Amino acid sequence: MQTWVITEENHNARIDKLVVDLHGQASRTHVQRWIQDGAVQVNGSQIKANHKVQTGDRIELIEPEPEEVNIEPEEIPLDVVYEDEDVIVVNKPKGMVVHPAPGHYSGTLVNALLYHCNDLSGINGTIRPGIVHRIDKDTSGLLMAAKNDHAHEHLSKELKAKTTERxxxxxxxxxxxxxxxxxxxxxxxxxxxxxxxxxxxxxxxxxxxxxxxxxxxxxxxxxxxxxxxxxxxxxxxxxxxxxxxxxxxxxxxxxxxxxxxxxxxxxETLGFTHPRTGEAMRFQAPVPPEMxxxxxxxxxxx
CATH class of the missing domain: 3.30.2350.10 (Pseudouridine synthase)
Known part of the structure; x- marks a missing residue:
């Protein structure tokens, strides 16, 4: 469960818009569905999507488990820069979506990785297996993915500690x-x-x-x-x-x-400490021909 207490700057804000901002990942459509299903409450009571919050209100969100989506491996060419039993580094082309989302359940980097690798970490669930960080669809370049949960946790901690070079x-x-x-x-x-x-x-x-x-x-x-x-x-x-x-x-x-x-x-450049060996890893990919x-x-x- 996630909880937030409303401060003065958000006084009188609509609950659906505010939860989108506070959550940071959910769309407004998702939030409105959660409100309708009672997953979002204010001061312990169910509310409507247009409810205006007041200073001091306590918002509680019990986020529903995501629906299982069957993500299929696809034989899509990958520019693999480095790979071992723990991590894979790829040079993602411009135009490729990193992980499946509504409207993009095929042709993504995850679909390609599932075909290429025997296993990926399961920390981010079935939609984002192995994905530690993302780059935008129309941004090209280096991206790392974890092949097991230990590697995923290590690489995520590096990102949080700001020691990953990007x-x-x-x-x-x-x-x-x-x-x-x-x-x-x-x-x-x-x-x-x-x-x-x-x-x-x-x-x-x-x-x-x-x-x-x-x-x-x-x-x-x-x-x-x-x-x-x-x-x-x-x-x-x-x-x-x-x-x-x-x-x-x-x-x-x-x-x-x-x-x-x-x-x-x-x-262009991606650097991190290897999750198993502790070795400093650093990779570079030249800008694409179009650029x-x-x-x-x-x-x-x-």
Whole structure:
């Protein structure tokens, strides 16, 4: 059971919208179904989805067990960068969804991993077996998956302790004037658009992105980003926040942008401590040809 006590900043908020923010993973449709089924209560009483909470109210959520979905192994080619009995590192192509979700129960990285590997950790259930962290559908690059529960717990603890190395390459709008910087701004659900994240102090979590300027062009910059935290859409939200949105980003960037399908963002470097041997592991994957071609065009114009 999860519980929250309403503070003054959320006084008079709708219960369904608020639980979406507080939970961080559930959609509004899911939350409204939970409310209808009595899984969400305020001060021990069942309420309706449009109920307005008051300061001091106690919200209780008994989240129902997720419905079992049969996720089938699929023979999908994988670019395996490293693999042993505990962990597998793959270079995910742009356009591939990481794990099944409504509307995407096939063709995902998980479907491919289930076919490729004899086993994956079961900590995240049947929908996300082995998945320790995610990268967006239209972001390419390195991602690790755990083959057993011990490896999963170890890698998850590393992520939480911020000792995992995750570097990205990105092409962003505008000419950045300083050689390096840190964006320290909390991220939460966008209050105006529930499908987006935003820099906000309302129901948010700390988010820190470091960056180094690699090159500048006439209207764009090429940067290396390092994640200290791993919030949903973090790099995309943070660079939009400082008025340098990722080129090609359909959700956070301008319509007039470079000719690329999806954001020009690539998870280039991944480093972690091996869950069994304690060895420092570090992997790199070069930016994909489409992004390299864009860089060449920008350099030629410049």
């Amino acid at each position: 570097q990205y390459k990105a092409i962003v709008h505008g000419v950045i004037s300083h050689s390096k910087g840190t964006i320290d701004a909390p991220i939460g659900r966008d209050q105006k658009d529930r499908q987006k994240m935003a820099v906000t102090h309302v129901n948010s979590r700390p988010a820190i992105t470091h960056f180094i300027l690699e090159e500048t062009f006439e209207e764009y910059s090429y940067v290396t980003c390092e994640l200290e935290t791993g919030r949903t859409h973090q790099i995309r939200v943070h660079f939009n926040y400082i008025d340098h949105p990722i080129a090609g980003d359909p959700k956070y960037g301008p319509k007039k942008t470079l000719a690329i399908a999806g954001q020009a963002l690539h998870a 390299e071609e864009l860089l060449k065009e920008l350099r030629d114009k410049h």
